[in-house]
Amino acid sequence: MKFKRVVIKVGSHVLTENRAVSKERMIDLVDLIAQLMQRDIEVILVSSGAVSAGYTVLPLDRLTIGNKQVLASIGQPLLLKMYQEKFAKYNLLCSQILLSASDLDSKKRTHLAQVTIDNLLKNRVVPIINENDVIATEELVFGDNDQLSASVADNFGAELLVILSDIDALYTKDPRKYSDAKTRKEVNYITDKELEDMPSPNSEFATGGIVTKLKAGKYLLDRGRKMFLATGFGLDDIKSFLLDGVHKGGTLFKR
Numbered sequence: 001m002k003f004k005r006v007v008i009k010v011g012s013h014v015l016t017e018n019r020a021v022s023k024e025r026m027i028d029l030v031d032l033i034a035q036l037m038q039r040d041i042e043v044i045l046v047s048s049g050a051v052s053a054g055y056t057v058l059p060l061d062r063l064t065i066g067n068k069q070v071l072a073s074i075g076q077p078l079l080l081k082m083y084q085e086k087f088a089k090y091n092l093l094c095s096q097i098l099l100s101a102s103d104l105d106s107k108k109r110t111h112l113a114q115v116t117i118d119n120l121l122k123n124r125v126v127p128i129i130n131e132n133d134v135i136a137t138e139e140l141v142f143g144d145n146d147q148l149s150a151s152v153a154d155n156f157g158a159e160l161l162v163i164l165s166d167i168d169a170l171y172t173k174d175p176r177k178y179s180d181a182k183t184r185k186e187v188n189y190i191t192d193k194e195l196e197d198m199p200s201p202n203s204e205f206a207t208g209g210i211v212t213k214l215k216a217g218k219y220l221l222d223r224g225r226k227m228f229l230a231t232g233f234g235l236d237d238i239k240s241f242l243l244d245g246v247h248k249g250g251t252l253f254k255r
């Protein structure tokens with residue numbers, strides 16, 4: 001499978017280590033993006049991690065939404081500064097786009113964003129999208145950008161959404177609870193019942209859980225697009241899939 005434009009979404013769980021943004025994981029991610037761009041694959045990044053970046057300079061209790069908004073507001077420029085430094089090593093520029101899901105409800109605003117994103121990509125700039133947490137709290141409350149990234153992939157013309165998660169694939173049931181859970185390599189459809197049965201978020205840092213990934217998958221399948229769920233702790237599986245066309249680990253959602 002050869003893609004012209006992909007969206008890569010990295011979850012807060014993956015980017016965070018010991019409550020701070022993990023430099024190594026960010027370096028790996030930026031290296032992957034640089035390799036994709038070398039092969040003329042356009043990449044839009046949807047990155048969480050602003051709350052963790054904010055927490056490193058102001059350790060407020062992250063359990064309240066108000067505090068998370070404060071931390072995201074402090075952390076967003078810090079996060080982008082880290083990305084800029086890493087991309088600079090490859091002579092690449094990145095840019096910041098803060099969106100709320102409702103921005104994409106409006107045709108006019110969606111169109112304006114589409115034009116800007118096309119122009120950024122034409123100039124070989126990597127757009128880094130995050131939810132605008134100051135005026136929208138969907139990411140902080142639920143979703144961890146899974147839904148936003150699906151919407152971004154659909155509205156900005158990406159054939160594939162890559163979700164880099166703390167789990168290496170979709171399993172038949174929660175692998176942390178059931179030792180007999182099996183990986184699912186390919187998913188062609190998702191039923192409403194499956195969505196209802198799936199458990200919700202699992203930690204102080206992550207807000208998504210597998211259900212938001214399945215919802216994102218269903219949304220994209222319904223719109224003729226694809227999704228790949230892979231681990232963000234080590235990028236071998238996603239590199240193999242995107243760069244070598246070999247599906248080793250990870251789950252591909254496609255019709």
Ligand code: ADP
Pocket residue numbers: 011012013014144164165166167169170171172173174175176198199201202206207208209210
């Ligand atoms: P992220 O931080 O990448 O947004 P989450 O931690 O929110 O991801 O969600 C992934 C978690 O969902 C996994 O670590 C796993 O414990 C849990 N989970 C529950 N059911 C499943 C399943 N069927 N397949 C895979 N993971 C599952």
